[in-house]
Amino acid sequence: xxxxxxxxxxxxxxxxxxxxxxxxxxxxxxxxxxxxxxxxxxxxxxxxxxxxxxxxxxxxxxxxxxxxxxxxxxxxxxxxxxxxxxxxxxxxxxxxxxxxxxxxxxxxxxxxxxxxxxxxxxxxxxxxxxxxxxxxxxxxxxxxxxxxxxxxxxxxxxxxxxxxxxxxxxxxxxxxxxxxxxxxxxxxxxxxxxxxxxxxxxxxxxxxxxxxxxxxxxxxxxxxxxxxxxxxxxxxxxxxxxxxxxxxxxxxxxxxxxxxxxxxxxxxxxxxxxxxxxxxxxxxxxxxxxxxxxxxxxxxxxxxxxxxxxxxxxxxxxxxxxxxxxxxxxxxxxxxxxxxxxxxxxxxxxx
Amino acid sequence: xxxxxxxxxxxxxxxxxxxxxxxxxxxxxxxxxxxxxxxxxxxxxxxxxxxxxxxxxxxxxxxxxxxxxxxxxxxxxxxxxxxxxxxxxxxxxxxxxxxxxxxxxxxxxxxxxxxxxxxxxxxxxxxxxxxxxxxxxxxxxxxxxxxxxxxxxxxxxxxxxxxxxxxxxxxxxxxxxxxxxxxxxxxxxxxxxxxxxxxxxxxxxxxxxxxxxxxxxxxxxxxxxxxxxxxxxxxxxxxxxxxxxxxxxxxxxxxxxxxxxxxxxxxxxxxxxxxxxxxxxxxxxxxxxxxxxxxxxxxxxxxxxxxxxxxxxxxxxxxxxxxxxxxxxxxxxxxxxxxxxxxxxxxxxxxxxxxxxxxxxxxxxxxxxxxx
Numbered sequence: 001x002x003x004x005x006x007x008x009x010x011x012x013x014x015x016x017x018x019x020x021x022x023x024x025x026x027x028x029x030x031x032x033x034x035x036x037x038x039x040x041x042x043x044x045x046x047x048x049x050x051x052x053x054x055x056x057x058x059x060x061x062x063x064x065x066x067x068x069x070x071x072x073x074x075x076x077x078x079x080x081x082x083x084x085x086x087x088x089x090x091x092x093x094x095x096x097x098x099x100x101x102x103x104x105x106x107x108x109x110x111x112x113x114x115x116x117x118x119x120x121x122x123x124x125x126x127x128x129x130x131x132x133x134x135x136x137x138x139x140x141x142x143x144x145x146x147x148x149x150x151x152x153x154x155x156x157x158x159x160x161x162x163x164x165x166x167x168x169x170x171x172x173x174x175x176x177x178x179x180x181x182x183x184x185x186x187x188x189x190x191x192x193x194x195x196x197x198x199x200x201x202x203x204x205x206x207x208x209x210x211x212x213x214x215x216x217x218x219x220x221x222x223x224x225x226x227x228x229x230x231x232x233x234x235x236x237x238x239x240x241x242x243x244x245x246x247x248x249x250x251x252x253x254x255x256x257x258x259x260x261x262x263x264x265x266x267x268x269x270x271x272x273x274x275x276x277x278x279x280x281x282x283x284x285x286x287x288x289x290x291x292x293x294x295x296x297x298x299x300x301x302x303x304x305x306x307x308x309x310x311x312x313x314x315x316x317x318x319x320x321x322x323x324x325x326x327x328x329x330x331x332x333x334x335x336x337x338x339x340x341x342x343x344x345x346x347x348x349x350x351x
Numbered sequence: 352x353x354x355x356x357x358x359x360x361x362x363x364x365x366x367x368x369x370x371x372x373x374x375x376x377x378x379x380x381x382x383x384x385x386x387x388x389x390x391x392x393x394x395x396x397x398x399x400x401x402x403x404x405x406x407x408x409x410x411x412x413x414x415x416x417x418x419x420x421x422x423x424x425x426x427x428x429x430x431x432x433x434x435x436x437x438x439x440x441x442x443x444x445x446x447x448x449x450x451x452x453x454x455x456x457x458x459x460x461x462x463x464x465x466x467x468x469x470x471x472x473x474x475x476x477x478x479x480x481x482x483x484x485x486x487x488x489x490x491x492x493x494x495x496x497x498x499x500x501x502x503x504x505x506x507x508x509x510x511x512x513x514x515x516x517x518x519x520x521x522x523x524x525x526x527x528x529x530x531x532x533x534x535x536x537x538x539x540x541x542x543x544x545x546x547x548x549x550x551x552x553x554x555x556x557x558x559x560x561x562x563x564x565x566x567x568x569x570x571x572x573x574x575x576x577x578x579x580x581x582x583x584x585x586x587x588x589x590x591x592x593x594x595x596x597x598x599x600x601x602x603x604x605x606x607x608x609x610x611x612x613x614x615x616x617x618x619x620x621x622x623x624x625x626x627x628x629x630x631x632x633x634x635x636x637x638x639x640x641x642x643x644x645x646x647x648x649x650x651x652x653x654x655x656x657x658x659x660x661x662x663x664x665x666x667x668x669x670x671x672x673x674x675x676x677x678x679x680x681x682x683x684x685x686x687x688x689x690x691x692x693x694x695x696x697x698x699x700x701x702x703x704x705x706x707x708x709x710x711x712x713x714x715x716x717x718x719x720x721x722x723x
Contacts, residue, residue: 016563
């Protein structure tokens with residue numbers, strides 16, 4: 001018998017020993033980062049970068065497959081007992097010797113996860129991880145000239161690139177409100193001192209916002225440069241327009257952080273994505289009724305919010321709990337009780 | 352059933368006000384749910400798993416009597432924790448808000464022969480929605496016993512103290528049969544119903560796995576301790592069954608608990624629903640350890656009012672709920688475990704015999720009775 005077959009038999013036997021749990025449930029108690037476990041990481045350090053940004057050093061589990069400079073990772077963090085998932089750019093080089101990875105997080109106002117990570121996260125905490133992903137990466141063939149156009153926390157994926165790959169001719173235009181808001185300012189200035197980077201640092205509080213039409217004043221040969229841009233939507237929209245206008249759109253690579261903000265109101269268009277049914281719903285009818293009315297086979301139970309027989313994944317949008325008025329927005333892993341939830345805007349129910 | 356409706360003194364308005372006050376208690380807990388609660392359930396789960404691992408480890412040497420005793424005691428407690436504070440409460444969705452897919456009502460499976468999803472239907476949906484409504488809530492006597500004067504007597508009931516004892520010993524099998532509605536479904540025609548057959552097969556699979564684990568695999572792993580380990584797991588299952596049966600009997604069977612007629616829940620308001628839960632449940636008083644080992648079902652009244660609030664919060668909720676009972680002049684049925692178990696058993700024995708036709712408790716009849 002091959003060793004693979006042997007191992008799978010041993011595993012089957014182990015499953016009989018641990019039923020109704022699985023062996024992982026016990027192994028997780030002692031070794032949550034082992035190979036074969038769900039991918040997790042352990043926070044090893046939290047280093048302040050600016051007043052509202054910090055770098056989180058994470059020891060990833062054995063299943064971590066590494067990343068490419070510029071990619072991001074989704075992390076699941078328990079905030080006030082609730083697991084919330086967010087994506088953050090990796091800021092560590094890809095070949096860090098100790099195998100640790102870092103993400104750099106800027107606390108945004110009302111940001112549950114970002115504020116938690118920057119201000120309250122403590123070393124030793126376990127977090128959930130997904131494998132690194134994202135197309136905002138450098139090409140295999142080195143471009144002769146590079147431009148990094150960044151603003152605010154848009155610096156983070158680019159810092160991952162800067163730390164990972166040296167180019168002969170790199171220019172960066174970076175905007176932040178004030179000098180002390182510039183994340184990685186010391187690192188950037190060190191690169192400048194080593195002549196590895198030419199940097200234009202714009203302080204928008206005093207200099208005003210970057211006018212993309214005048215980018216040529218700062219970087220005369222911008223159109224010849226392979227450009228990676230990351231920052232607020234306004235900057236990226238303007239850049240895309242500018243590059244298109246000059247017929248060099250293919251040289252611009254952009255990364256957008258914020259997904260579209262869910263607008264919450266009363267009712268909206270409800271999509272039952274598995275069956276491909278779409279209907280309009282008001283803000284007072286339970287989604288269970290909306291689905292049944294539309295001929296969707298909905299799981300159901302007590303119809304009063306107590307049996308949890310109707311819980312269904314909310315894929316997109318927002319719903320309102322008819323008992324408390326509380327709004328729940330779609331996130332990975334969010335299940336809602338359709339019998340006591342109504343549409344609070346357009347939403348997508350997995351049914 | 353008492354002759355006099357113990358809620359007759361309340362006006363419809365008062366009942367709705369009571370409902371609003373209970374909603375406020377619920378909202379307060381929901382607003383303050385957080386890290387501490389999450390840490391609590393994680394700690395309990397981790398402790399249970401460690402206790403089970405260690406106990407099973409000790410039982411590998413159960414040929415030595417001290418190891419047998421320690422291992423059996425540990426495994427009994429681990430199984431009780433799994434069923435009561437962990438399984439029952441997670442399957443109620445009490446911890447769904449954490450969004451941890453591993454501690455979620457849709458994914459949890461417990462050390463019990465009834466598959467989680469079947470039990471969720473019969474317990475969460477039927478029992479918790481129709482609490483103590485004769486003919487709707489099968490938990491009233493589990494379909495094999497007569498626990499209220501209003502239920503029709505049949506000579507079969509003479510044996511019910513015996514049935515109840517056997518049910519207590521093999522409680523998890525009783526629950527599985529009950530979730531399958533075996534009594535109703537064993538008729539020839541129903542037996543062939545594909546939906547019933549699929550559910551029966553699921554129970555069969557679960558039983559096979561549980562039996563294989565407890566009575567074959569672990570004894571085999573124990574080698575020379577095969578028989579002692581077999582006896583140990585049997586004992587642990589027996590202890591767990593007797594314990595959970597006792598606790599659960601205390602929830603709705605003791606004297607003072609009300610049952611309701613089918614037509615009484617027609618068009619029931621939220622306030623009336625709450626009131627029915629209050630009058631249909633009974634608590635067990637005791638220490639923190641007692642509350643923990645009952646899976647906080649010692650706070651059965653609070654659990655029935657708010658089945659999806661985290662179990663570790665019932666103790667604080669109980670103080671406020673009890674104050675409402677006093678405010679609205681209602682009887683809060685509670686007592687220490689031995690007293691409540693005795694009370695429930697006495698009822699089972701008493702109602703094994705026929706009784707006089709019950710007095711009706713509608714307000715009109717009540718006046719007639721008083722006048723008479």
